[in-house]
Amino acid sequence: MKSKKLLILLSLLLVVSVFVSACSSDNETPTTEPEEPTTGEEQTGEKILRTNNSSEPGSLDPALAQGTHESWILNNLFEGLMKHDSTGQIIPGMAKEYTLSEDNLTYTFTLRDDIKWSNGDPVTAQDFEFAWKRALDPELAADYAYQLYYIKGAEKYNSGEGTVDEVAVKALDDKTLEVTLEAPTAYFLDLCAFYTYYPVNKAVAEANPDWAKDPSTYVSNGAFKLKSWEHNAKITLAKNENYYDKDNIKLDGIDFDIIEDENTAWQKYEGGEYDILVTLPQAVVAQLKAENNPELQIGPEVGTYYYNLNNDKKPFNNKKVRQALVYALDRQTIVDKIAQGGQIPATGIVPPGLLDENGEDYRKTTGDFIGYDLEKAKALLAEGLAEEGMTVEDFNAQGFVLLYNTSEAHKKIAQAAQEMWRTNLGLEVGLENVEFQVKLDREKAGDYDISRAGWIGDYSDPMTMLDLWYTDGPFNDANYSNPEYDKLIDIAKGTADQKVRFDAMRKAEKILMEDVPIVPVYFYTQPYAVKPYVTGVYKIPINYPTITYADINK
Amino acid sequence: MKKYLLKRFVMSIITLWAIVTITFFLMHAIPGNPFAKEGKMPPVVYENLQKKYGLDKPLYQQYLIYLGNLIRGDFGDSMKSRVETVNDMIERGFPVSARLGAQALVFALVFGPALGAMAALYQNKIPDYISMIVAIIGISVPSFVMGTFLIQFVAKNIGFFPIGGWGEFKHTILPSFALGLMPLATMARLMRSSMLEVLNQDYIKTAKSKGLTKFAVIMKHAVRNAILPVVSVLGITISNLLVGSFVIEKIFGIPGLGMFFVKSIGNRDYTLIMGTTVFYALILILMLLLVDITYMLVDPRIRLTEEGH
Numbered sequence: 001m002k003s004k005k006l007l008i009l010l011s012l013l014l015v016v017s018v019f020v021s022a023c024s025s026d027n028e029t030p031t032t033e034p035e036e037p038t039t040g041e042e043q044t045g046e047k048i049l050r051t052n053n054s055s056e057p058g059s060l061d062p063a064l065a066q067g068t069h070e071s072w073i074l075n076n077l078f079e080g081l082m083k084h085d086s087t088g089q090i091i092p093g094m095a096k097e098y099t100l101s102e103d104n105l106t107y108t109f110t111l112r113d114d115i116k117w118s119n120g121d122p123v124t125a126q127d128f129e130f131a132w133k134r135a136l137d138p139e140l141a142a143d144y145a146y147q148l149y150y151i152k153g154a155e156k157y158n159s160g161e162g163t164v165d166e167v168a169v170k171a172l173d174d175k176t177l178e179v180t181l182e183a184p185t186a187y188f189l190d191l192c193a194f195y196t197y198y199p200v201n202k203a204v205a206e207a208n209p210d211w212a213k214d215p216s217t218y219v220s221n222g223a224f225k226l227k228s229w230e231h232n233a234k235i236t237l238a239k240n241e242n243y244y245d246k247d248n249i250k251l252d253g254i255d256f257d258i259i260e261d262e263n264t265a266w267q268k269y270e271g272g273e274y275d276i277l278v279t280l281p282q283a284v285v286a287q288l289k290a291e292n293n294p295e296l297q298i299g300p301e302v303g304t305y306y307y308n309l310n311n312d313k314k315p316f317n318n319k320k321v322r323q324a325l326v327y328a329l330d331r332q333t334i335v336d337k338i339a340q341g342g343q344i345p346a347t348g349i350v351p352p353g354l355l356d357e358n359g360e361d362y363r364k365t366t367g368d369f370i371g372y373d374l375e376k377a378k379a380l381l382a383e384g385l386a387e388e389g390m391t392v393e394d395f396n397a398q399g400f401v402l403l404y405n406t407s408e409a410h411k412k413i414a415q416a417a418q419e420m421w422r423t424n425l426g427l428e429v430g431l432e433n434v435e436f437q438v439k440l441d442r443e444k445a446g447d448y449d450i451s452r453a454g455w456i457g458d459y460s461d462p463m464t465m466l467d468l469w470y471t472d473g474p475f476n477d478a479n480y481s482n483p484e485y486d487k488l489i490d491i492a493k494g495t496a497d498q499k500v501r502f503d504a505m506r507k508a509e510k511i512l513m514e515d516v517p518i519v520p521v522y523f524y525t526q527p528y529a530v531k532p533y534v535t536g537v538y539k540i541p542i543n544y545p546t547i548t549y550a551d552i553n554k
Numbered sequence: 555m556k557k558y559l560l561k562r563f564v565m566s567i568i569t570l571w572a573i574v575t576i577t578f579f580l581m582h583a584i585p586g587n588p589f590a591k592e593g594k595m596p597p598v599v600y601e602n603l604q605k606k607y608g609l610d611k612p613l614y615q616q617y618l619i620y621l622g623n624l625i626r627g628d629f630g631d632s633m634k635s636r637v638e639t640v641n642d643m644i645e646r647g648f649p650v651s652a653r654l655g656a657q658a659l660v661f662a663l664v665f666g667p668a669l670g671a672m673a674a675l676y677q678n679k680i681p682d683y684i685s686m687i688v689a690i691i692g693i694s695v696p697s698f699v700m701g702t703f704l705i706q707f708v709a710k711n712i713g714f715f716p717i718g719g720w721g722e723f724k725h726t727i728l729p730s731f732a733l734g735l736m737p738l739a740t741m742a743r744l745m746r747s748s749m750l751e752v753l754n755q756d757y758i759k760t761a762k763s764k765g766l767t768k769f770a771v772i773m774k775h776a777v778r779n780a781i782l783p784v785v786s787v788l789g790i791t792i793s794n795l796l797v798g799s800f801v802i803e804k805i806f807g808i809p810g811l812g813m814f815f816v817k818s819i820g821n822r823d824y825t826l827i828m829g830t831t832v833f834y835a836l837i838l839i840l841m842l843l844l845v846d847i848t849y850m851l852v853d854p855r856i857r858l859t860e861e862g863h
Contacts (some may be wrong), residue, residue: 264718268718453592
């Protein structure tokens, strides 16, 4: 009797576990089995580049992409009207040539003759018109629709006020695309290489709105096509034989794992499972740098790490106090001893790597605006606090807090800044870490004293960094306002004359770095690791490392 | 029995409704939104997104719409993925997590109670110390340390185990082990203390004096009674194991469900937060019910009181 009940108990447990494991293996077999032959290593003769894309893409539809976890894959699948060469210069891609009207507003692109989609259809001007208008459709609600606001009528259509016909992009025939802009935009060609501007196969997308969800219906026009997508696990690409420049594509495919943990991904790279790895753990970068390991590359990046100062709060409303905080930071030490990723101490707001009107590095030709100057900082603080009728004790009694989103790296840098302000200026600033979302919310509400921020540029032009502090601009969390700076930004945005434009931008940056609504800390870099047998990988500032033209010489 | 089950079923529905309601309003009360990014988004784009996901409606309306969809079994669209719905994510992630959890459970069930029983039988002797050292390691070493350790020292040195990833049986061994260690240790400790208690009971002495073999006494009388506390923690243990662990899945790069529990909150992916919470609650309620039934089958005392009423 008793053993019978024991049996019942045991069988019940067994049933539960068997049921669970059975239903799991049932569901799983079909998704994993077809993928197994693509494990890279067992490939014979095929050149497959293996790497990790650290996060699952939210979509592989170019209109819906919004970050590097999508664009690093998309950049291999699609090609825009223009593209970047290995030096970062903009060159024709799908377009053969273009003309620009006298008023610098209307571009007319002529497409190449030999361009085809991965399904064999020709790539037409209509595909571009369709793709751009689709990305602007308010119903689609694309996060990055605003990247297209340079086009006349685009913002109106996206806001629901205008109609789709008012968007000034038009296919004149199969091979000719005409685009009219709201205002002259010197970097429009650069935008034409950006993923929101990629074409979409009109026939395919109209017949099946869900085309981008499934590799079997996915159609692209770039060097590779989508072969498989195992959600949260793996994405594989195969060479697109219909790509016009296929002779220059050495790889037969690219395998992206999707592993979020940086350390695990690094172990896989070290264990020989990856040929290139982009997001490296901070400690690994520091170690590789110390060893002078040739596999480590420190690529340029368009991005600046900074602290917002709440310009509405006393004494941060005082320019001299803000300047004191800026000059009291020893950025070289922060970069060398704490950040340790090859970052560059910020000397302004525009990072190096962006070109000026003469094709030279904007940062170099513009010069340095800020640096570490202890005496200056002390003098400025004394003057500034006096102007506000405050003493250092008054400042410290306020209990100001530096807000940052929870992360070990941000914490260390915040501690360094706190210590430098304390020892150099005698100022006490507390630290507070909150969840990223909470930080954003408090910045928007102006509920902070000092807050950590970073900005990664969207396009290869200094303007991508410079217009952030426009009065009431969407990214101006410091709540800075200076009509003179606003005017210079307007001038730069309203002209196609490169000389006038760059003069205005330089002046705007100068004003910004005198008023310092923010404390720039460092310019981002992008460390990545490449195995010695991989060639042809390069990094232009605006993109993740380009692997499209990579080769494996094993 | 039937009446009891019906009562439990009604209670479960009420519990579930309470969980849905509390989570829904708590989630909307915390700062942030699914579309937040560094810097502000152009208002036009933000409004389009709000409209698309119905977030522009008053909260009570959103709640009623959500309840309606939930009753139809529709968890809605994820606000972060344009590829998969929340139902897709759960359908895809749960089997992966459940398989890992089931393996971990089998591992824990096979070794945990055995280890505990052994410790009790050899109280204050070497086997007791060994099994309790294992238990303390299992309880006190956090899974992220264990996972990292396994990758760094086991997977990297023994070529057989892959360093993270998913696909074949060999991918599941290390994470199952890391996942199962904690419940194993808990079970071992529970088993040890209840076994010690049982061994001092009169009926054990009676059984021994009846002349039963030591093995028979232990298996039929001691283990049988001592296992009850282990059964009572099984409900929560099984549910926790089945829905997956954020830490283990992240470290080993496993495309399971556990990951979504933490990530959805960081992203304020409202529909996914609700989906994972409701799904977990369902599993938990079901498991607790199963455990109670099991309990009734093993322990006659419970059945008697139920029937006595």
